Amino acid sequence: MSDPIRTLTAGLLACQTCGLVSRRVPDGRPSYCSRCATKLHERLPRSAENALAWLIAAVILYIPSNLLPVMYVSGIGGGQESTILEGVLSFWRGGDWPIALVIFIASVAVPATKFLAIGLIVWTLYRKSNWARRQRTALYRLVELIGYWSMLDVVVVALTSALLQFEGIGAAEPRLGIVFFCAVVVATMISALSLDSRLIWDNGAHQ
Amino acid sequence: MLMPGSELLVCPHCDALHRPVALGKHEMAVCIACGHILARHHSFTVDQLLALTVAAALCFLIGNAYPLMTIDLAGIHTEATVWGAALLLLHGWTTLPGVVLAVSMFLLPLLQIALLLWVLIFARLQRRAPGLRAALVALHRSRPWSMTEVFLLGALVAIVKLSSWLHVVPGIGLWALATLTILLTILSLVESRFWWSLEQAAA
């Protein structure tokens, strides 16, 4: 496969919003897309840095999101808080292994994958490596694709709490853990959005 | 000097230049460098898209007007809707998830449907919708944050989870939400080039 012609190399600039290809004017002034009037960036500014910052924040917040309980279910026999992992385990033990698997994937596997994928990409960007560019871009696409599915647990907690409202018999309510978890999902999404995958192909020319 | 670039396709992931190729049925244009799908063939006309959008709008309305699922326990009846779930989280200190849920699973889909309707209705009328650019930009920006399909899956998980203890009855809203998800997914498959081409729709 021959090296693709890069837009920038060709003196062109593509609008990330509307796709319009414009001629690049490297005069230092910001230029705007003629079609959609959004600011044109050659590359997303400080992409790797921002992505890393959000990633680190997400990783840090991931710890309390797993340690703190996300939901509190109370019945006649008292109440119990449960963390994400405890919820997965209780489903697993209860025989509901499909549910356990779904929640595990959404709440543990996906965020972990995102951490690793974005971390890897950022690291390779810092290293200015040319290694497996296509695969790294595919990895990036994966992150984009699966990114928001981690919100699944938030939805489940919200719906369960909304439904289990039987005074005296049983009730469920969200706990602090879910706030942190939501923050983790948002942070990883912002991190992925900040990451300009084109940089993978830049050979370190545009950091 | 800026050149109109309707002849060139740039891969957003790897910045590779491509010349657009006419696509046949079920054909996709893929980036030569990174494999990203640049374009899909679709034969949707504005009319069809409008119909889809209207259907999506209806589904949205039904999905939010009727409960997704209901539980009856000891004579007490509870039900869940998208907005109800968001509202529950908004109260108390779970404001952040509440906001995220409300925005991503209610407001943004609503916005998307509204904008699409706006654009398509005008397009149907062979006119350029006022604020088309802003609308399309907004559509583009909001796409990654619109998560109705996540809500659908979450609702299914919740049903399965609760049905092991209680008798859960899926409501009409759930079916509407599922249909909405499908419709929005179809609509999202139409690449931005098409939407921007509506700019020239006005006669």
Add this chain to the structure above:
Amino acid sequence: MPSLIWLVPAAAVVIGLSLVVNAWVTAGPRITIGFQTAQGLEVGKTLVKHRNVTIGQVTAISLSKDGNHVLVSAELLKSARSLLTSDAQFWVVRPRVGIGWASGLETLLSGSYIAVEAGDAATKRTEFVGVENPPPLTHGVLGKSVLLHAADVGSLALGAPVYFRHFEVGHVIDRKIDAGGNGARVVLFIDAPYDVLVTRATRFWNAGGIDLALRADGFKLRTQSLASVLAGGLAFDTAPNAQDVGPVASGAEFTLFDDQEAAMAPPAGDPRYVRMRFERSLRGLSVGAPVEFVGVNIGQVFAVDLDYDEAAKSFPVIVTARIYPRRMGKAYLVLEQNGTATNEEKTARLVEQLVARGLRAQPRTGNLLTGQLYIALDFISGARPVRFAANSQTLEIPTVPGGTQELQQKLAAVVAKIDRLPINEIGRQLHADLVDLDQTIGDFRTQVLPAGTASMQSLRTTLDRVNDTLADDASWRERVDQTLDEARRTLQSLRSLTDYLDRHPEAVLRGRHPSQPPVGEKSAPVASGPQ
């Protein structure tokens, strides 16, 4: 220069750290409690509560090293630190049912929980040994605790009610056997505001169950309430005529009496022991039987023992009685004043004098219905003089057989006499006499009667002749009449003469004076007839 974007992870770090710090700062004490069993306890679920307020949760359950008990780890709120005194008590609240009460039933639904009750110790600790039964909740509860010494706990269960004038004012919170094994200690808790009723003059008695007394002095049935019938109970009241009614502090000690009478009796004072030796069997005398002195109850039988007299080859009964001299009332006060009561020697000498006057111990029937005996110390007239050993430790009172014994003896004698009567002989004799009589009557009929009839005939004939003789027209009657007339005339003349002589006594000598009428003129005309 790093961009502002790094504020984001910085903020994340800050938030994370603040969480950690918050958790660390608000972390309450972690404690370990040893229990016999972990039944009903679940990690992460079982709560620790104080007065029903959740103060912590069980975090781990494990077996002890020796495998004999269970170690339960729990994390408590910071505010609970003050509860962890050295004598704080932990117990598991489970459903418990006893007689007359049930507790912890709500845990059937909500699951067991660990309850804690703080103590008063000054030191604190984090490792505890749980108690298996809920302790009485007295910490912080207003009231007083009272310690009772009792011979046994009778029917008193934990939680048994304490009554004052039939009003429930407290309950039993603890009971244990005395350290020495003689007797028991019962701890009560009297709730405020009734605790002021407990004064130095208060007496406690066992009011539980049904007080059914079948004693030498009668038959009594008493009960306080259904609860006390089931669970036992105590009652108290102020002793009558008590001078000292000062308040008592918590933990004051009292004696538990067996019943209200024993409790309300005037203070018995210190007991003295006397011994008595009875020659005959004392069937019907039980330990606890009353001992009376000239009719006044002064004590009870303490022990009944059998002795063997080698010389006489007999088994006398040794009875030891516990008497309370104070029960003699005023008599005791007098003795106290003149110094006899307190001086053993003087007491012994007094008793010697009493014995010389006839003081004896005698078993008497207290209740004919039950045959129960009691010991009476009384002055028996005609008692045989007895040597009294006045210097022995325990005074030995000489005895006489009991009134019943005399009665028995007399009865025995009567029976013996009756037994000795020759009933057979008498019977035989009587028989013989009756046979004779029969014969006699037969003879009488056959012989005597006919002879008698003949005699009767001759008798009648005789009587007829007599009758004839005595008939009116019989000649001899006429003659009798004549004779009688003559006699009459004679007597008349004689009378006239006597009269004349009376008047004229000289007539006898001179004869009749011519002026005087002739003798007999004055007399009444006589019947015509021959002169």
